[in-house]
Amino acid sequence: MSKIYFVMPAYNEAENIENTIQQWYPVVKKLADEGEESRLAIANDGSKDNTFAIMQGLKEKYPLFEPLDKPNSGHGATVLYLYRHAIKNGADFIFQTDSDGQTNPNEFWQMWENREEYDFQIGYRKGREDGGSRIFVTKTLRLVVWMMFHVWVTDANTPFRLMATDKLQPIMDVIPADYFLCNVAISAIAVKWHYKIGWYTITFRPRQGGVNSINMKRIFKIGWKALSDFMTINKKLKRR
Numbered sequence: 001m002s003k004i005y006f007v008m009p010a011y012n013e014a015e016n017i018e019n020t021i022q023q024w025y026p027v028v029k030k031l032a033d034e035g036e037e038s039r040l041a042i043a044n045d046g047s048k049d050n051t052f053a054i055m056q057g058l059k060e061k062y063p064l065f066e067p068l069d070k071p072n073s074g075h076g077a078t079v080l081y082l083y084r085h086a087i088k089n090g091a092d093f094i095f096q097t098d099s100d101g102q103t104n105p106n107e108f109w110q111m112w113e114n115r116e117e118y119d120f121q122i123g124y125r126k127g128r129e130d131g132g133s134r135i136f137v138t139k140t141l142r143l144v145v146w147m148m149f150h151v152w153v154t155d156a157n158t159p160f161r162l163m164a165t166d167k168l169q170p171i172m173d174v175i176p177a178d179y180f181l182c183n184v185a186i187s188a189i190a191v192k193w194h195y196k197i198g199w200y201t202i203t204f205r206p207r208q209g210g211v212n213s214i215n216m217k218r219i220f221k222i223g224w225k226a227l228s229d230f231m232t233i234n235k236k237l238k239r240r
Helices: 017-033 051-058 075-088 103-115 133-147 166-172 184-194 218-240
Strands: 003-010 039-045 064-070 093-097 120-124 162-163 197-201
Touching: 003 017, 003 064, 017 039, 017 064, 017 103, 039 051, 039 103, 051 064, 064 075, 075 093, 075 166, 075 184, 093 184, 103 162, 103 197, 120 184, 133 184, 133 218, 162 166, 162 184, 166 184, 184 218
Parallel strands: 003 039, 003 093, 039 064, 120 197
Antiparallel strands: 093 162, 120 162
């Protein structure tokens, strides 16, 4: 029997969060029914709307759901917070996606079937439907990762990934605790360390509701800081 945590960050997702839980909970429940120990943990990242109140109200209906609350620290720091939460609670596997309804729960099963063959399994957003600016960012990140880490990563920042905890833990030791682009760094290091990685083409729909909190101005600001953080991570990798 394995223990798997499904983890999602949430920020101002009042319009999406209930539908997202309804979509993903059957996956969690099916695994539990098959004898696996599974949980769905969603961390509210200091939302300004009633996201967390909605989450709390759904706890009784969905007993395998863990609503978590924390001060606002950004997407990456919240994802890392969730990874640490899952590791602390003894997860063997961690599956991460976002809470905005852009991913398809049915596409998880192909990863679960191959969990013993790969250390990391990551979705590839081919033909993503969330706008040209996001496609531009994905392609730019691919080049930046190549320049900084000297590895080619198909889609470094995909929020659709199944990871073996024993392989994720040592990577987290070299990533800053508040790092915004944590999944990019995790993907790059996993490739650099020659972990077994499976890539899958996945559906990536437009947001199902609400307003995206990331705009191009903020993307460039994040990207500029990411270069500095990438250099810090590289120094740690060289010391190891």
